[in-house]
Amino acid sequence: MFALADVNAFYASCEKVFRPDLRGKPVAVLSNNDGCVIARSAEAKRLGIKMGMPWFQLRQMQLPEKLHIFSSNYELYASMSNRVMSHLEELAPRVEQYSIDEMFLDIRGIDNCIDFEDFGRQLREHVKNGTGLTIGVGMGISKTLAKSAQWGSKEWPQFHGVLALSPGNRQRTAKLLSLQPVGEVWGVGNRLTKKLHAMGITTALQLAQSSPAFIRRNFSVVLERTVRELNGEPCISLEETPPPKQQIVCSRSFGERITTYDALRQAICQYAERAAEKLRGERQYCRHIAVFVKTSPFAVNETYYGNVASEKLMNPTRDTRDIIAAAVKSLDRIWLDGYRYAKAGVMLNDFTPTGVSQLNLFDEILPRAHSEQLMKALDSINHSGLGKVWFAGRGIAPEWQMKREMLSPAYTTRWSEIPVAAIR
DNA sequence: TCTGGGGTCCTAGGACCC
DNA sequence: TCTGGGGTCCTAGGACCC
Numbered sequence: 001m002f003a004l005a006d007v008n009a010f011y012a013s014c015e016k017v018f019r020p021d022l023r024g025k026p027v028a029v030l031s032n033n034d035g036c037v038i039a040r041s042a043e044a045k046r047l048g049i050k051m052g053m054p055w056f057q058l059r060q061m062q063l064p065e066k067l068h069i070f071s072s073n074y075e076l077y078a079s080m081s082n083r084v085m086s087h088l089e090e091l092a093p094r095v096e097q098y099s100i101d102e103m104f105l106d107i108r109g110i111d112n113c114i115d116f117e118d119f120g121r122q123l124r125e126h127v128k129n130g131t132g133l134t135i136g137v138g139m140g141i142s143k144t145l146a147k148s149a150q151w152g153s154k155e156w157p158q159f160h161g162v163l164a165l166s167p168g169n170r171q172r173t174a175k176l177l178s179l180q181p182v183g184e185v186w187g188v189g190n191r192l193t194k195k196l197h198a199m200g201i202t203t204a205l206q207l208a209q210s211s212p213a214f215i216r217r218n219f220s221v222v223l224e225r226t227v228r229e230l231n232g233e234p235c236i237s238l239e240e241t242p243p244p245k246q247q248i249v250c251s252r253s254f255g256e257r258i259t260t261y262d263a264l265r266q267a268i269c270q271y272a273e274r275a276a277e278k279l280r281g282e283r284q285y286c287r288h289i290a291v292f293v294k295t296s297p298f299a300v301n302e303t304y305y306g307n308v309a310s311e312k313l314m315n316p317t318r319d320t321r322d323i324i325a326a327a328v329k330s331l332d333r334i335w336l337d338g339y340r341y342a343k344a345g346v347m348l349n350d351f352t353p354t355g356v357s358q359l360n361l362f363d364e365i366l367p368r369a370h371s372e373q374l375m376k377a378l379d380s381i382n383h384s385g386l387g388k389v390w391f392a393g394r395g396i397a398p399e400w401q402m403k404r405e406m407l408s409p410a411y412t413t414r415w416s417e418i419p420v421a422a423i424r
Numbered sequence: 425t426c427t428g429g430g431g432t433c434c435t436a437g438g439a440c441c442c
Numbered sequence: 443t444c445t446g447g448g449g450t451c452c453t454a455g456g457a458c459c460c
Binding site: 253298 | 425427428429433
């Protein structure tokens with residue numbers, strides 16, 4: 001038996017925890033660069049604020065009530081996420097963190113001492129008391145059913161955020177699935193929904209009742225698993241230890257369009273530096289470095305340009321200097337004059353756990369001297385909180401830096417930004 | 425003027441091997 | 443008339459998730 005715990009309107013709720021004056025008020029959080037809406041409080045949803053709505057459109061809308069808007073504050077959300085996860089772990093020993101605001105819990109056997117839904121209410125209360133955030137809990141015999149239950153717990157207020165689909169109660173499961181649109185099923189996105197609709201499959205129950213062989217023939221093994229999971233046959237297990245990453249991406253839209261090579265090279269250097277830092281954090285080495293650049297796909301009066309180039313290294317590396325060099329070399333192959341670039345990024349692939357390539361034992365190219373020590377020194381300075389050092393290629397305070405004009409304080413991670421309670 | 429970022433998995437097709 | 447079989451690896455593209 002799995003439980004899925006998910007924080008309601010996570011980013012918007014984090015903003016509200018430290019702003020009691022916003023209780024009952026509509027709140028929305030914007031994506032990086034203050035681009036579009038990525039989280040809404042219940043009140044904002046009721047106002048009709050849609051996910052993905054661009055901010056420049058939203059700000060022109062006539063709303064019956066003031067909407068409180070925030071830039072993304074990932075420092076705050078990551079810290080609040082850690083608090084939620086550790087509270088959940090206190091009540092359930094085997095867990096898998098699935099996303100920044102979701103946790104799968106192994107709750108096998110828990111019904112020997114407590115009713116599943118009573119346990120769900122305990123989880124809810126514990127997290128609420130410790131963090132100020134409200135979670136929804138769904139339970140089922142497979143991860144997909146737990147997800148469906150969690151969807152139901154939000155859909156009908158009478159469940160008060162906790163819904164269990166016990167294996168014994170098949171009718172309850174069928175009832176819920178008959179009410180769940182197929183597009184709300186975990187693993188069924190936009191494209192699959194369209195194709196399923198065309199075949200007359202519109203509810204989760206109809207999908208569950210399709211033959212797995214038929215689904216595999218017409219779709220793929222992935223959707224076949226979903227069908228089996230909906231029928232209470234678990235195909236996706238709990239992953240307590242996350243598998244090592246296979247890819248690291250660092251990309252960003254620019255606060256304002258980039259038109260010069262020098263500015264774009266600075267951006268690429270900055271992303272390469274950050275990607276290399278993440279790579280060392282994963283204790284990995286990489287052999288493949290790719291760079292992409294693109295203009296805005298929304299600009300109707302400009303011709304679109306997007307391209308990608310990559311470098312394959314003889315020896316795996318995690319030295320920032322190697323990664324910057326490969327990234328700039330790639331950029332030089334795809335840079336074109338005369339475009340207004342909106343976004344760029346650096347991607348690392350082909351990871352190995354050590355820096356020595358066995359195929360190149362007789363190579364003349366020797367690794368850089370003291371590379372490990374230098375990178376270690378760099379990372380420890382940058383993690384010390386005392387200040388930062390960086391490579392000059394990245395430039396200083398560039399004008400294309402991403403926009404965050406409505407950023408809230410880092411209430412939980414910076415002493416200088418800790419909330420102050422005034423006593424009268 | 426202005427539309428996010430970071431991941432995973434699967435499949436098909438081509439290159440290449442013996 | 444008629445030109446094999448079986449495999450691996452890599453890449454690109456498409457789908458999904460939050």
